[in-house]
Amino acid sequence: MAKTPISLIIDDGSPVNLYYFHDLMREHELIVPIEHVQRFASICEKHGVRGKFSVVPMPAGLGRLDKGLSHCPLEHVKKFNETVRKRIAPMFSLTPEIISHYFAFDVKTERFLGMQEDIYFSTLSAEQIADYVSYAINILCNVDLVPDGVTSPWMTGIDNEQNYAEGIGMAFKRTLNRDRTFYFLHNQSVLNAPKVMCSTPETGMVVSIPRDFPDVFWPGNNPGNDADVKRKIKEGIDRIISEDGRGGQFRELLDAGRPIVFISHWQSLFSDGRAYGLDGFEVLMERISRYFGDNVEWLTFKEIAERY
Numbered sequence: 583m584a585k586t587p588i589s590l591i592i593d594d595g596s597p598v599n600l601y602y603f604h605d606l607m608r609e610h611e612l613i614v615p616i617e618h619v620q621r622f623a624s625i626c627e628k629h630g631v632r633g634k635f636s637v638v639p640m641p642a643g644l645g646r647l648d649k650g651l652s653h654c655p656l657e658h659v660k661k662f663n664e665t666v667r668k669r670i671a672p673m674f675s676l677t678p679e680i681i682s683h684y685f686a687f688d689v690k691t692e693r694f695l696g697m698q699e700d701i702y703f704s705t706l707s708a709e710q711i712a713d714y715v716s717y718a719i720n721i722l723c724n725v726d727l728v729p730d731g732v733t734s735p736w737m738t739g740i741d742n743e744q745n746y747a748e749g750i751g752m753a754f755k756r757t758l759n760r761d762r763t764f765y766f767l768h769n770q771s772v773l774n775a776p777k778v779m780c781s782t783p784e785t786g787m788v789v790s791i792p793r794d795f796p797d798v799f800w801p802g803n804n805p806g807n808d809a810d811v812k813r814k815i816k817e818g819i820d821r822i823i824s825e826d827g828r829g830g831q832f833r834e835l836l837d838a839g840r841p842i843v844f845i846s847h848w849q850s851l852f853s854d855g856r857a858y859g860l861d862g863f864e865v866l867m868e869r870i871s872r873y874f875g876d877n878v879e880w881l882t883f884k885e886i887a888e889r890y
């Protein structure tokens with residue numbers, strides 16, 4: 583029997599916790615320690631996990647990964663880049679999550695604008711999007727984190743999707759001479775399988791790859807009663823694969839004939855230093871290996887884009 587392809591999305595990867603800036607009303611830990619990156623990598627190595635991992639090139643506009651960030655020691659940034667290069671990149675297709683996952687950046691004047699990236703992208707031409715994405719790609723290439731596709735911060739591109747897809751393709755063609763790339767924007771309710779969004783000599787083939795489940799580790803982001811947070815995460819895991827492996831949405835999707843895609847966020851796994859999300863992630867990966875190890879095949883997003 584053919585194995586079902588599965589894949590994991592990690593959004594918002596960065597040496598700093600992006601949620602610190604996305605949830606300004608509550609206190610959050612800013613620096614994500616290297617031990618967190620190491621432990622995440624070890625869990626993925628143990629279970630043979632493959633997928634797509636975001637690296638935000640100018641996280642929250644604090645600076646550039648190739649030059650240093652404010653509020654974050656340079657040594658930490660370098661160590662993050664190195665750890666991602668050595669331990670994450672062999673298992674995941676890397677993607678910029680556009681430039682800052684925060685305020686939009688004028689790539690001509692190199693200044694931040696007073697609006698977020700998702701709003702900015704609503705009105706850009708494919709050509710302008712290509713310039714923007716190229717800027718992001720170049721920062722990652724400067725630190726040897728060569729990307730294979732793009733992740734959309736929030737719902738960036740959703741109201742301008744044809745230009746978005748073409749701009750991404752043009753950027754990868756120009757900077758890395760790629761004939762095929764992908765982006766992540768949608769969930770299964772919008773797009774029920776990977777889809778070719780454009781394929782021309784200027785853009786190459788651009789594939790949109792959707793996710794299946796919500797981020798069940800997201801409660802880890804919220805401060806508050808620890809027992810409550812852990813219970814919510816456990817319930818989320820059980821909804822995907824029950825403790826005895828017999829129930830859950832994952833089993834129902836196994837024969838869908840398309841890749842099944844999980845998602846989490848860097849900050850969810852980190853859980854402000856409490857690692858409740860990462861603990862939960864480990865439980866979910868163990869359930870997949872134990873109950874479905876022989877039926878599934880982990881793929882990177884680059885591999886999905888090549889096959890579908």
Ligand SMILES: [Zn+2]
Binds near residue numbers: 734736
């Ligand atoms: Zn994000």
